[in-house]
Amino acid sequence: xxxxxxxxxxxxxxxxxxxxxxxxxxxxxxxxxxxxxxxxxxxxxxxxxxxxxxxxxxxxxxxxxxxxxxxxxxxxxxxxxxxxxxxxxxxxxxxxxxxxxxxxxxxxxxxxxxxxxxxxxxxxxxxxxxxxxxxxxxxxxxxxxxxxxxxxxxxxxxxxxxxxxxxxxxxxxxxxxxxxxxxxxxxxxxxxxxxxxxxxxxxxxxxxxx
Numbered sequence: 001x002x003x004x005x006x007x008x009x010x011x012x013x014x015x016x017x018x019x020x021x022x023x024x025x026x027x028x029x030x031x032x033x034x035x036x037x038x039x040x041x042x043x044x045x046x047x048x049x050x051x052x053x054x055x056x057x058x059x060x061x062x063x064x065x066x067x068x069x070x071x072x073x074x075x076x077x078x079x080x081x082x083x084x085x086x087x088x089x090x091x092x093x094x095x096x097x098x099x100x101x102x103x104x105x106x107x108x109x110x111x112x113x114x115x116x117x118x119x120x121x122x123x124x125x126x127x128x129x130x131x132x133x134x135x136x137x138x139x140x141x142x143x144x145x146x147x148x149x150x151x152x153x154x155x156x157x158x159x160x161x162x163x164x165x166x167x168x169x170x171x172x173x174x175x176x177x178x179x180x181x182x183x184x185x186x187x188x189x190x191x192x193x194x195x196x197x198x199x200x201x202x203x204x205x206x207x208x209x210x
Contacts (some may be wrong), residue, residue: 025097146195
């Protein structure tokens with residue numbers, strides 16, 4: 001699929017108060033090493049060996065949030081980006097928001113958010129039969145509070161990207177900035193070299209691609 005835009009952004013769209021409130025809420029909840037997502041449940045428990053293997057390409061801490069006020073602040077931006085970027089994907093649901101903590105040396109190597117096949121979860125009609133179409137990243141941290149932790153996209157689609165096909169999303173840096181992008185794009189978060197990076201990630205779902 002040829003895209004006019006890899007991503008659409010809104011710099012400093014959300015207030016500092018909103019960012020601080022999300023950070024405060026996320027830190028109150030139990031933090032855990034990020035695990036893989038299965039197609040049958042929203043979260044899959046992983047063994048110590050799996051956790052060790054996982055850290056080879058993903059090392060962060062996450063908390064799941066589902067407070068309505070979070071979605072109320074973000075959803076309109078997602079719909080606006082979907083239109084203005086000329087993607088016009090059919091989406092009708094959003095998964096739980098993921099509050100992510102990247103401490104020093106933590107990272108997430110090249111990956112896609114879109115799963116190999118739609119969710120299979122008959123007890124949850126919000127996700128059953130749906131696939132991820134739009135991903136959203138919100139910068140919660142003041143950019144002066146950390147170094148590294150850059151969001152980057154691969155412009156040619158492959159997982160093992162070379163420097164010539166990597167696009168760094170500098171627009172995400174200001175606190176409260178929102179970046180929306182198709183979930184099938186390969187992207188990464190480079191290692192944090194100083195401080196802590198807090199972010200919020202959401203995935204908007206729709207019926208499988210035709």
